[in-house]
Amino acid sequence: MFDRLSGATRLFPIIGDPIRYVESPVRLSRTFEERGSDGICVPMQVPADDLDAVMAGLTAARNVDGILVTMPHKFTPFAHCATSSERARRLGVVSVIRRNPDRTWHGDMLDGLAFVKAQKDHGARPEGARVLLVGAGGAGSAIAIALLEAGVSDLVIHDADQSRVTSLLELVDDLGHGRANAGPPDPTGCDLVCNATPLGMADGDPLPVDPALLTSSMFVGDVIAGHGLTPFLAAARAAGCRTADGGHMVEAAQDVMADFLLKAPER
Amino acid sequence: MFDRLSGATRLFPIIGDPIRYVESPVRLSRTFEERGSDGICVPMQVPADDLDAVMAGLTAARNVDGILVTMPHKFTPFAHCATSSERARRLGVVSVIRRNPDRTWHGDMLDGLAFVKAQKDHGARPEGARVLLVGAGGAGSAIAIALLEAGVSDLVIHDADQSRVTSLLELVDDLGHGRANAGPPDPTGCDLVCNATPLGMADGDPLPVDPALLTSSMFVGDVIAGHGLTPFLAAARAAGCRTADGGHMVEAAQDVMADFLLKAPER
Numbered sequence: 001m002f003d004r005l006s007g008a009t010r011l012f013p014i015i016g017d018p019i020r021y022v023e024s025p026v027r028l029s030r031t032f033e034e035r036g037s038d039g040i041c042v043p044m045q046v047p048a049d050d051l052d053a054v055m056a057g058l059t060a061a062r063n064v065d066g067i068l069v070t071m072p073h074k075f076t077p078f079a080h081c082a083t084s085s086e087r088a089r090r091l092g093v094v095s096v097i098r099r100n101p102d103r104t105w106h107g108d109m110l111d112g113l114a115f116v117k118a119q120k121d122h123g124a125r126p127e128g129a130r131v132l133l134v135g136a137g138g139a140g141s142a143i144a145i146a147l148l149e150a151g152v153s154d155l156v157i158h159d160a161d162q163s164r165v166t167s168l169l170e171l172v173d174d175l176g177h178g179r180a181n182a183g184p185p186d187p188t189g190c191d192l193v194c195n196a197t198p199l200g201m202a203d204g205d206p207l208p209v210d211p212a213l214l215t216s217s218m219f220v221g222d223v224i225a226g227h228g229l230t231p232f233l234a235a236a237r238a239a240g241c242r243t244a245d246g247g248h249m250v251e252a253a254q255d256v257m258a259d260f261l262l263k264a265p266e267r
Numbered sequence: 268m269f270d271r272l273s274g275a276t277r278l279f280p281i282i283g284d285p286i287r288y289v290e291s292p293v294r295l296s297r298t299f300e301e302r303g304s305d306g307i308c309v310p311m312q313v314p315a316d317d318l319d320a321v322m323a324g325l326t327a328a329r330n331v332d333g334i335l336v337t338m339p340h341k342f343t344p345f346a347h348c349a350t351s352s353e354r355a356r357r358l359g360v361v362s363v364i365r366r367n368p369d370r371t372w373h374g375d376m377l378d379g380l381a382f383v384k385a386q387k388d389h390g391a392r393p394e395g396a397r398v399l400l401v402g403a404g405g406a407g408s409a410i411a412i413a414l415l416e417a418g419v420s421d422l423v424i425h426d427a428d429q430s431r432v433t434s435l436l437e438l439v440d441d442l443g444h445g446r447a448n449a450g451p452p453d454p455t456g457c458d459l460v461c462n463a464t465p466l467g468m469a470d471g472d473p474l475p476v477d478p479a480l481l482t483s484s485m486f487v488g489d490v491i492a493g494h495g496l497t498p499f500l501a502a503a504r505a506a507g508c509r510t511a512d513g514g515h516m517v518e519a520a521q522d523v524m525a526d527f528l529l530k531a532p533e534r
Contacts (some may be wrong), residue, residue: 005296007281007289007310014274019330022274029272042309043274043330050327057324060317063286063310 002170009119010039010063012261015054015077016070019045021226023250024068024257031258039065048072055080066098066104066261074138081107087245089146090171093138096210096260111139112146114253115194115223118172121252122244124192124219131196132187134208136164136195142198144168148177156183156190159197185209187218193236195222200230207232216240225250277306277330278526282321282344283337286312288493289469290517291335298525306332306529315339322347326372333365333528334372341405348374352470354412357438363527373407375527378406379413381520382461382490387417388519389511391459391486394418394483399454401475402463403431410463411435415444423457426464452476454485460503462489467497474499483507492517 012032014024020043046054049074053209058064059080069077078084078094082104088094094107110210116126131152133144136159155178159165165182172180187193187209195208201224209232214220220236225246233243277297281291287310295308313321318340325331326347337342345351345361349371355361361374383393398419400411403426414422422445427430432449439447454460454476462475468491476499481487487503492513500510 003293005292005307005309006287007290007292007311008287011309011311017329020273020275025272025274025276026270040272040309042278042307043276044278045329046327047329053327054324057321057327060313060320060324062284062312062314107521 002039002217004033005040006038008038010037010065011061012039012041012066012068013058013064013066014041014070015044015046015051015073017045017047017072019043022070024254027059027250027254028068028257031254032262035258035262037258037262038062041068046073048076051076052178060232061101066096068257069095069097071178078107081105084108087112087142087149090145091138091141093142094185096257097259098261098263109142110253110256110260112144114256115139115143115196116146116150117256118244119192119194119219119221119250122219122248123242124221124244126192127226129191130154130156130173130189130207131192131194132156132158132183132190133194133196134158135194135223136161136168137196140164140196141168141171143194143223144172144180145175147194148172148180151177152192153178153182157181158183158185159214187213190218191219193220193241195224198224200224201227203232207235211235214239214241215264217263219243222246223249271300271305273305275305277304277332278313278328279306279308279333279335280325280331281335281337282313282318282340283310284312284314284339286310286337289337291521294517294521295335295524298521299524299529302525304525304529307324307336313340315343319344325447326370330404333363335363335524336361337418339527341496345374348372351375354379354416356408357412358405360409363524365528365530366369376409377520377523377527379409381523382406382410382463382488382516383417384519384523385511385515386459386461386486386488389486389515390509391488391511392498393459395420396420396458397423397456398459398461399423399425399450399452399457399476400463401425401452402461402490403428403435404463407431407463408435408438410461410490411439411443411447412484414461415439415442418444419459420445422447424448425450425452454480457485459487460487462491462499465491467491467499468494472498474502478502478506481506481508489513490516
């Protein structure tokens with residue numbers, strides 16, 4: 001079973017707390033294997049206060065080639081990166097880190113990319129599309145950037161907290177892609193409808209969008225994973241929509257992360 | 268292949284430099300699995316100067332339950348242990364570390380135990396035996412303690428460097444087991460003959476003991492691993508002796524380490 005594990009194995013720890021429910025150790029290690037890489041992803045349970053000590057240790061270990069970052073770590077890992085992608089800088093957050101040629105860290109934030117890939121993998125076509133995005137928190141912000149980077153022409157953003165929408169619009173203002181605007185959670189005329197709120201995690205949550213307004217031409221995506229079919233996606237399917245759920249996003253994330261982590265440092 | 272790897276996996280890194288040739292990641296992970304443990308041993312390449320940073324990081328990570336230590340790390344990991352075994356204290360060296368109930372580290376030095384187990388597994392009976400030990404360096408010192416702990420009644424120690432023998436005799440002087448003395452590398456009258464020198468690693472090395480003095484009643488053990496059948500063991504077999512080689516010691520070490528690492532902290 002552990003034939004692939006050896007002294008030559010390269011390590012890609014995923015750091016978070018709690019850590020026991022993350023799926024990347026098995027999923028990403030399999031993806032590495034499919035790509036002929038000798039890397040494995042191992043869990044490391046790291047409380048927020050201990051992040052700096054663990055980062056220093058992982059930085060010193062010569063066969064640690066990358067790090068995955070999950071809750072509760074948000075902004076501190078970004079500070080450990082000497083370089084990062086444009087989207088990571090805008091968000092101030094990294095989800096994955098790999099080595100630069102001088103062994104410093106290069107960070108990126110791939111959650112939005114994984115979400116968009118899941119939509120496309122299941123039939124959505126973001127290029128030139130009109131999109132309703134509900135939720136402008138951390139996940140929604142990453143998704144907004146990824147949607148605009150994917151060529152969305154009109155992005156309508158809604159959040160119960162208007163200040164979040166305002167901040168996010170400022171963040172994407174000069175991205176140089178499609179237009180982004182604040183708007184009500186009305187999907188009428190949209191090609192793609194995205195839930196990036198936590199609604200659907202708890203029983204009895206209201207739906208992020210009125211399901212009576214969904215039509216079969218819309219593609220509906222949801223970030224909620226691990227809670228079965230959410231009532232929102234169930235309503236979307238009943239309306240004849242194609243859908244992608246949070247599980248599909250987790251699945252897409254493995255490929256997106258492997259693309260990033262296995263990329264040789266730019267010299 | 269990686270079904271056993273999950274977010275709940277417990278980590279037991281082996282730290283050293285170089286690290287690519289160590290066998291514990293696959294061997295010890297298999298042993299853990301055979302014992303129903305969810306632990307895996309992963310390699311971490313850690314140069315001497317980076318040991319403190321890596322130890323601090325591993326100490327902070329909540330799912331790191333133990334650490335294996337290999338070259339070039341000798342004395343520094345001992346300093347990171349709040350408690351240790353009597354033999355580790357005498358030697359000032361640890362080869363394995365596990366958690367105390369307060370999450371500090373408890374260290375032990377198991378190389379000697381692994382050597383003695385390999386001899387016993389292949390038919391040697393150290394209890395009450397007369398033993399010739401050639402080599403009083405790090406490996407020889409650990410083996411001397413383990414032999415005396417295993418009930419050897421007469422231990423003759425030889426080393427080309429007489430000062431090492433003197434230091435080792437002082438180290439084991441009050442162990443309260445059999446007698447230890449300095450002597451020539453003459454196996455006459457011995458039940459067990461042990462090579463703990465590096466002789467046998469390089470072509471053309473002299474033999475640690477004159478093979479003409481070996482008789483078939485003697486059990487002959489060697490610490491040299493990874494160099495095939497050493498000329499010394501070949502000569503011992505030609506003399507009709509039973510033998511155990513360095514590979515057997517590495518094999519025995521997995522069980523001895525798993526015994527130590529999977530033991531619940533004493534509360």
